[in-house]
Amino acid sequence: MSKEVYDGQWDIDYTSVQEIIEEAKDRKRSVLLEGEAREILELADIPFARGKVVHCIDEGVKVAEEIGYPVVLKVVSEDILHKMDVGGVRTGIEDENEFVDAYESICTQVRNKKPDAKVQGISIAEHISGGEEVILGGMTDPSFGPVVMFGMGGIYVELLKDVVFRVAPISTQEACEMIREIQSFSVLIGARGKKRKDVKAIAEMISKLSELIYFVNGIQDIDLNPVVALEDGAVALDVAVNVK
16 A cells, blocks of 8 residues: 555644654664653554653652652663663552652662663653553564554463554554454453453554554554553553664
């Protein structure tokens, strides 16, 4: 499918997205910082957990109070791909005392385990509980070109490898059909007495992701992992964007 034929389903400011990608490439970076990735998701109207990157404890305390406890803290560094491995993540922070302890702990552990890493700040985000975790991805495949991926999160993806792929771009309807193909689809529609999750909201996120990977040059891959599928809506909790 040529880009001239497919006009796109979504009103996304691809020019601004492209500028973010080009600026990172100009700075010789292959990974976007969280603030840059957040901005791309905002431009694509993909829901992401409310948050902000801060640079000191006092600023962080104010942001955490504005967001409302509990919150999640994550280190922001282009040199750290797996934050958990270096002690760079703390979840379920309930109050200011816990916040200060968690902030200081992240800084200390990252400094000890990854002393050469350049740290741009600490991300503070709302803690969203409940729902079912799913994963979404968009990538440029050497054989098929732009593709999108969807799967259940947690043990479903780690043990069952329950994921499906589509050549991008795809519509919301096509994304709904894609979602129904996973083996564990029943989990999303109310298995074992659980409430049905908002499949359409997930499908819209997949469709928007497919257009980003299709229309924007220079994106190697985008991972939204996890995304929490709720009864009303879906929210990405973490995002990683690699550029080429």
